[in-house]
Amino acid sequence: MSEEFDFIIVGAGSAGATLAARLTENPNTRVLLLEAGPPDKSMWIHLPIGYGKTMWDSRVNWRFETEPDPGMNNRRIYWPRGKTLGGSSSINGLIYIRGQREDYDLWSALGNEGWSFDEVLPYFRKSEGNQRGASMYHGGEGPLKISDVGKKHELIEAFIAGAEQTGVPRNDDFNGATQEGAGYYQLTTDRGRRCSTARAFLTPARNRPNLCVETEAQATGLIYEGRRVVGVNYMQAGVRRSARCRAEVLLAAGAIQSPQLLQLSGIGPKDLLAKFGIPVVQDLKGVGENLQDHLQVRLYYECTKPITTNDELNSWIGKAKIGLQWLLYRSGPLAVGINQGGCFMRALKDEHGRPVAATPDIQFHVSTLSADMAGGKVHPFSGFTLSICQLRPESKGYVRISSPDPLAAPEMQGYYLATELDQRTTIAGVRAAREIANSAAMRPYVKREFKPGPETNSDEELLEFCRNHGATIFHPIGTAKMGTDDMSVVDSRLRVHGVQGLRVVDCSVMPTLVSGNTNAPAIMVAEKAADIIREDYSGKGTGRSRSINTGKTMEIVS
Structure with a gap:
């Protein structure tokens, strides 16, 4: 791809679609959104009960499977994940739950400034268009429609x-x-139809000239200049392609594939990378670890x-x-x-x-x-x-590459x-x-x-x-956790430790599992990330770089 973007977002799921829509609200910010799956055209996606069909449809579902789990009598546990615009928000059970105040206050107590409940509540409210209207805890005008049964x-x-x-x-x-x-429960539905993040956020944004959406485009690795990420390699229609960005690559591929892409690109535990002959860019032993699920x-x-x-x-x-x-x-x-x-x-x-x-x-x-x-x-x-x-299990698993082949599924273990x-x-x-x-x-x-x-x-x-x-309820998180300890992968502004030009924006950054379904929190993370990024590139945040607006594109200056 000959053109250059300001941001490249990998994954058009719950977080990625939200992030793309919010960043392109600025007409001078150019964004490329890469989605490995097809467009969300299947009628079963938009029909709420179609969840029963998409659960097994390999066209819109990665259909992952864990390693034999000793805690589950060595059974392999089926892990569905969305593979289409809207990601898992296009195939999930539609339940809108945020979790408990204490979940987010714990994130803050673990050293993640800005992530307490009182600080994230405005982002939940921002995205929410609740049919009950606005209140202290709810938004009434947001794009994500929330309905009573x-x-x-x-x-x-x-x-x-x-x-x-x-x-x-x-x-x-x-x-x-x-x-x-x-x-x-309240559901992510609107007048009898599913309200995925593709429908809520991407559909209104698709006609913006500063947003480019590429489907069936699977990211295979990051492009570096020194220790700065400057682009993404990907496969589309059997052809190897690449795209470059001026500002940052934003990984929003989910708790399984974001750590997979980091590991494939030389960011992860050095022993794991050495096993597959991958040169180490940044030794981060927490990449792929700390997996928690319900x-x-x-x-x-x-x-x-x-x-x-x-x-x-x-x-x-x-x-x-x-x-x-x-x-x-x-x-x-x-x-x-x-x-x-x-x-x-x-x-x-x-x-x-x-x-x-x-x-x-x-x-x-x-x-x-x-x-x-x-x-x-x-x-x-x-x-x-x-x-x-x-709601808050102690058991932790992992996601680890099983091959240097970026198209091969990683090894997954829940340790339930x-x-x-x-x-x-x-x-x-x-x-x-x-x-x-x-x-x-x-x-x-x-x-x-x-x-x-x-x-x-x-x-x-x-x-x-x-x-x-027992089986998963589809809530894996934590494999690129936010924090300051030696197992953390990103800081409180979601920047990958030790690497420039790279953030993770999805459920993998959650340091601990929230007490409930994870779709609403994933969207909140993206809403907050969009504001963090805008702050960092306007010079108002605590980012490592700032930007100036030249009228057409966003350029990075030291």
Whole structure:
């Protein structure tokens, strides 16, 4: 590519699409956005329940798989990741959750200036166009549309009432003053359609002459001049290409592929790089390490009433009904996706029955359908699912290149359930789900517990069930963590330590896992990064370089 840009963004996912749109709001800033996948044209992307299709579609999903995990009885765990404009925001479960105030205050306490909850809240609000309007905790005018589920569901209402009967209060806003409680999720949907970051941010920006978007363009390595990154090599249509930039390369390829690209480009643990004959540009032993993820354990129930999505999907009449609901009114199961209800609670108790954690340690996803795996064929009976995940696991895994071939998938390991706390908390979550299912409010709806089944009852048996059936809930983070210790990869302004002209802007920079779904925090990181970059190149920030505007492009001066 003969032309030169100010910034090159690698990855057009939750963070990358947001970042591209925000940086090109300045007409004098030229941005190239590289996306390895195709445009987001599949109808299954835009239909909320299409999550069940894109979960296995290799055209828009990387379909990664971990190494055999000893904590999961040596099973390989399937890790879907978005491979299209919008990235994982185009194929995810649509749930809008930020996490807890304490998550971000911890980031700040770890030495990351500017990342406390009070400092990141304005960026959550900036992106958010909540149908409830603006408030202290919400934005009403942002491009990312956030919607209520709509019509209340009999089964979800029973779950919320059951949670209340076990001591968990009703909560109508998990992103408000407090997270704890049971209620309905808000979703990244807009009038019955998915609102990915491609739709929210990129679509309005695509007609800007200062934004160039290249799809099916997979980055293969960074280009250096000395210790400054000045461009990106990539493959497109089987052809090796390159692009150069005046200011910076911004990696937004996600917690798996951002560290992979760093390692391929000589930034990472020196022993790993030497193993594959890659010259060391910067020895950073934290690149690819510190991976944290949420493990999901699903409990399946047969319902006493034919009111589940299983019933509708298992009959042609039911399919026609929900199809018409969506076509005529943009409502019904097709407009909602998989999970409608949820719960955040403190499940792990001490020997006196008191909660161990000061804030919720377990999250529920409540689905009015049931299937053996996410995106799988629904069961032939009326079914629903109570799934639980430990919010702040101690277990840590890694992402490491498996070959110098940039098109080869890296080696991934989650090391789930590797610590006693993770095991005890997950078992407590399963028991909490059973307690709610056995509440007076829910008992009329429970015909039987299909899995794990009443015969699975001791802690040892429940742990074995979790090892045999647990799966990712798609929230890997931390593989290029922000911080000041010897395992950190970027500083609090997201600049890679020891290298000029390079930042990471995605979930890999998170030093610890947030207490909830990660899509909203990924977008927040990009919103904040855009402001940091503007500050650094206007001379107002604490950046290592500044810029002047010549009228057409952004040039770097010492």
